[in-house]
Amino acid sequence: xxxxxxxxxxxxxxxxxxxxxxxxxxxxxxxxxxxxxxxxxxxxxxxxxxxxxxxxxxxxxxxxxxxxxxxxxxxxxxxxxxxxxxxxxxxxxxxxxxxxxxxxxxxxxxxxxxxxxxxxxxxxxxxxxxxxxxxxxxxxxxxxxxxxxxxxxxxxxxxxxxxxxxxxxxxxxxxxxxxxxxxxxxxxxxxxxxxxxxxxxxxxxxxxxxxxxxxxxxxxxxxxxxxxxxxxxxxxxxxxxxxxxxxxxxxxxxxxxxxxxxxx
Amino acid sequence: xxxxxxxxxxxxxxxxxxxxxxxxxxxxxxxxxxxxxxxxxxxxxxxxxxxxxxxxxxxxxxxxxxxxxxxxxxxxxxxxxxxxxxxxxxxxxxxxxxxxxxxxxxxxxxxxxxxxxxxxxxxxxxxxxxxxxxxxxxxxxxxxxxxxxxxxxxxxxxxxxxxxxxxxxxxxxxxxxxxxxxxxxxxxxxxxxxxxxxxxxxxxxxxxxxxxxxxxxxxxxxxxxxxxxxxxxxxxxxxxxxxxxxxxxxxxxxxxxxxxxxxxxxxxxxxxxxxxxxxxxxxx
Numbered sequence: 317x318x319x320x321x322x323x324x325x326x327x328x329x330x331x332x333x334x335x336x337x338x339x340x341x342x343x344x345x346x347x348x349x350x351x352x353x354x355x356x357x358x359x360x361x362x363x364x365x366x367x368x369x370x371x372x373x374x375x376x377x378x379x380x381x382x383x384x385x386x387x388x389x390x391x392x393x394x395x396x397x398x399x400x401x402x403x404x405x406x407x408x409x410x411x412x413x414x415x416x417x418x419x420x421x422x423x424x425x426x427x428x429x430x431x432x433x434x435x436x437x438x439x440x441x442x443x444x445x446x447x448x449x450x451x452x453x454x455x456x457x458x459x460x461x462x463x464x465x466x467x468x469x470x471x472x473x474x475x476x477x478x479x480x481x482x483x484x485x486x487x488x489x490x491x492x493x494x495x496x497x498x499x500x501x502x503x504x505x506x507x508x509x510x511x512x513x514x515x516x517x518x519x520x521x522x523x524x525x526x527x528x529x530x531x532x533x534x535x536x537x538x539x540x541x542x543x544x545x546x547x548x549x550x551x552x553x554x555x556x557x558x559x560x561x562x563x564x565x566x567x568x569x570x571x572x573x574x575x576x577x578x579x580x
Numbered sequence: 581x582x583x584x585x586x587x588x589x590x591x592x593x594x595x596x597x598x599x600x601x602x603x604x605x606x607x608x609x610x611x612x613x614x615x616x617x618x619x620x621x622x623x624x625x626x627x628x629x630x631x632x633x634x635x636x637x638x639x640x641x642x643x644x645x646x647x648x649x650x651x652x653x654x655x656x657x658x659x660x661x662x663x664x665x666x667x668x669x670x671x672x673x674x675x676x677x678x679x680x681x682x683x684x685x686x687x688x689x690x691x692x693x694x695x696x697x698x699x700x701x702x703x704x705x706x707x708x709x710x711x712x713x714x715x716x717x718x719x720x721x722x723x724x725x726x727x728x729x730x731x732x733x734x735x736x737x738x739x740x741x742x743x744x745x746x747x748x749x750x751x752x753x754x755x756x757x758x759x760x761x762x763x764x765x766x767x768x769x770x771x772x773x774x775x776x777x778x779x780x781x782x783x784x785x786x787x788x789x790x791x792x793x794x795x796x797x798x799x800x801x802x803x804x805x806x807x808x809x810x811x812x813x814x815x816x817x818x819x820x821x822x823x824x825x826x827x828x829x830x831x832x833x834x835x836x837x838x839x840x841x842x843x844x845x846x847x848x849x850x851x852x853x854x855x856x857x858x859x860x861x862x863x864x
Contacts, residue, residue, distance in 0.1 A: 367751050387753015395747050403619040403795050405804040406744050418741035419754050423733055450799035451744075466748070
C-alpha cells in the first residue's frame with residue numbers, strides 16, 4: 317500500500333526562520349501520528365505542507381503517493397473549534413454539506429444525491445438531534461462532531477486534525493476522538509493529529525512526532541514522552557510523570573503544554 | 581409645507597415610474613442576496629466605505645459631464661479593490677476603510693461644490709433619486725444587477741463555504757483569496773447601483789438591514805437569502821410607491837420600511853430563541 321505521508325530530509329521555514337529541518341518521516345495507512353510540541357514549533361505549518369498550502373524550503377514530500385497539491389479530495393481536514401458569529405447564515409447540517417459540495421462552482425441547484433450523502437454523514441457522526449439548529453448556537457462538541465462529518469465526506473484515506481479537541485470537555489474529547497479513530501479503523505486511514513495535549517488520544521496514538529524549536533523526535537509515546545528525551549529536546553530539565561495512564565509534563569520555565577491552550 | 585402623502589392622480593404617477601419600479605425590484609433582489617454575504621463576511625463597514633467613494637465617482641462624473649452611473653461604478657470598484665487588496669484581515673480592513681471613507685466623501689463634496697448645475701442633482705446622489713432615473717439609466721442599472729446576480733449564483737457554494745469557514749475552505753482547495761476579490765467587485769457593482777437609488781448615505785438600508793433582519797429569524801442559507809431578498813424588494817418598491825405621493829426623497833421611506841422589518845424580525849427572533857432555551861432547559 318502507498319505510504320500516506322512521506323517526508324524526505326524535509327525542511328520548512330519562512331521569513332529567514334527555519335521551523336524544522338532534516339525531517340524524515342513515513343506515515344503508513346492506518347497509523348495514528350500525534351504531532352506535539354510548544355506554540356510556534358511548526359505543527360500547523362506541517363499540516364499546511366501536506367495540504368499543499370505551504371511549500372517545503374528543502375527536501376521531498378509525497379502525500380498518498382503524489383506530490384502535495386491544493387484541494388486534494390483524498391484528504392479530510394478537521395480544524396479546531398471556532399466560535400461562529402450569530403450572523404453566520406448556516407445550520408449545523410450546512411457545515412457537513414460544505415464537505416459534500418462546498419467547493420463546487422456553478423448554479424447551486426439542490427441535488428438529491430448531495431442531500432442523501434449529507435444526511436448519511438450527519439447520521440454517521442450521530443448529529444441528527446441538532447443538525448437543523450443554527451451553527452452559531454451549537455456547543456463546541458456538537459460543532460466538532462459535525463466537522464468530523466464534513467471531513468469524512470469523501471471517505472478520505474488521510475485525515476489531518478489541527479487541535480480538534482481544544483476547549484472541549486472530557487466527554488466530548490472522547491466522543492470526537494472516537495469518531496476520528498472509528499474512521500481510521502474502518503477505512504485504514506492515516507491520521508495526523510496536531511495537539512497540545514496527548515492524553516485524550518494517548519490510547520490511540522501509534523507514534524509521536526515531537527517538535528521543539530527545530531529539533532524533533534519520532535517514536536512511540538513510550539519512547540518519546542520520557543524525561544530524558546524531552547529534556548534533550550527542550551534543552552532544560554523536564555520531568556515526565558505518568559499518573560493513572562495520563563502523562564504530565566513538568567518543566568522549569570516552559571508552559572505546561574499538555575493543557576489545552578492557545579493554538580500553535 | 582407639503583403633506584407627507586398626497587395620492588391624487590396616483591395611478592398615472594405609478595405608470596410613469598414603472599421602469600423605476602422594475603429597476604428597484606431588481607436592485608432589491610441583488611442587494612438582498614449580496615447582503616447575506618456582507619453579513620457572513622462581516623463587511624457592513626466596507627459597504628459604507630465603498631458607497632462614499634461611489635458617491636465621489638458619481639459627483640466627479642457629474643462635474644465633468646460624464647455618465648453618472650459609470651462614474652459611480654468606477655468609484656466603487658476602486659474602493660472595493662483597495663479594501664480587498666489592502667485589508668485581508670478584519671482589523672486592517674477597518675482601518676483602510678476608515679481612511680478611505682472621509683477622503684471619498686470630501687472629494688465628492690468638492691466635486692458637487694464645483695458643479696454649476698441644479699442643486700437637486702447634488703443631493704440626489706447622497707439621499708436618493710430613483711424616480712428621476714431615466715430609461716437608459718434604468719436599462720444600465722438592470723443590466724448590472726443581472727450580471728451581479730448571475731455571477732453570485734455561479735460562485736454561491738464556494739463563496740458561502742469560504743465566508744463561513746475560511747480555514748477549512750482553504751484546506752479543501754477553494755480559491756479563497758480570488759473569491760474574496762470577486763465578491764468585492766460584485767459588492768462594488770451592487771453598491772454603485774444602490775447609490776443611484778437610495779443615495780450613498782443610505783445604501784446600508786438595502787445591503788445590510790434586510791439580511792440582518794433575515795438572520796434574526798432563519799439560519800438555513802436558502803431561507804435567509806429568500807427572506808433577505810423579499811425584505812429588500814418590499815423596502816425599495818414600497819419606498820418608491822410611497823414617495824410618489826410626497827415631496828420628499830424616497831430614501832426615508834425605504835429606510836423606514838427596512839428598519840421596521842428589522843425590528844419585527846428581531847422581536848420574532850428573540851421570542852423564538854427564548855422558547856428554544858426554555859425547551860432545552862426543561863430536558864431531563
